[in-house]
Amino acid sequence: xxxxxxxxxxxxxxxxxxxxxxxxxxxxxxxxxxxxxxxxxxxxxxxxxxxxxxxxxxxxxxxxxxxxxxxxxxxxxxxxxxxxxxxxxxxxxxxxxxxxxxxxxxxxxxxxxxxxxxxxxx
Numbered sequence: 001x002x003x004x005x006x007x008x009x010x011x012x013x014x015x016x017x018x019x020x021x022x023x024x025x026x027x028x029x030x031x032x033x034x035x036x037x038x039x040x041x042x043x044x045x046x047x048x049x050x051x052x053x054x055x056x057x058x059x060x061x062x063x064x065x066x067x068x069x070x071x072x073x074x075x076x077x078x079x080x081x082x083x084x085x086x087x088x089x090x091x092x093x094x095x096x097x098x099x100x101x102x103x104x105x106x107x108x109x110x111x112x113x114x115x116x117x118x119x120x121x122x
Contacts, residue, residue: 017064019048019057026052029061031069031077039075062097070122077122078102083114094118 014032018025027048034040043065048057069077079099081090083106095101099118108115 014044015068017061017068019061025049027057027061029065031065033072033074034078037076039073041069041072041074041077043077043079058093059097066120066122075122077120079118079120081116081118082109083116084112087116091116091118 014030017029017031019027027046029046030044031041032044034042043062046058046061046065048055048061066077079094081087081094083091083104091101095118099120101116102119103115103117105115105117107113
């Protein structure tokens with residue numbers, strides 16, 4: 001994804017955002033159009049460095065993604081994560097950020113490792 005984005009820039013299928021403080025990257029987000037859809041986008045990754053978590057950086061990045069997707073004509077943002085217990089903080093982050101829990105597909109990744117799908121309708 002990064003290679004295509006670096007080569008094509010705004011014409012790329014993929015988009016990246018970074019939260020910075022000076023030269024330091026505090027967090028990033030990667031998103032792009034969902035193939036074979038009219039106005040659906042995927043949030044591929046969003047993350048902040050452990051030392052920066054709990055400062056609202058992830059929420060600001062998510063809001064920037066929502067704004068960018070809206071500006072690109074997007075109507076739906078899909079966020080997928082896994083259902084293992086160690087991902088509970090991630091799932092709670094999405095719920096606190098206003099995402100809707102859309103679906104859970106049991107044993108998607110592996111036995112006991114569900115796919116959890118959140119959405120934001122724009």
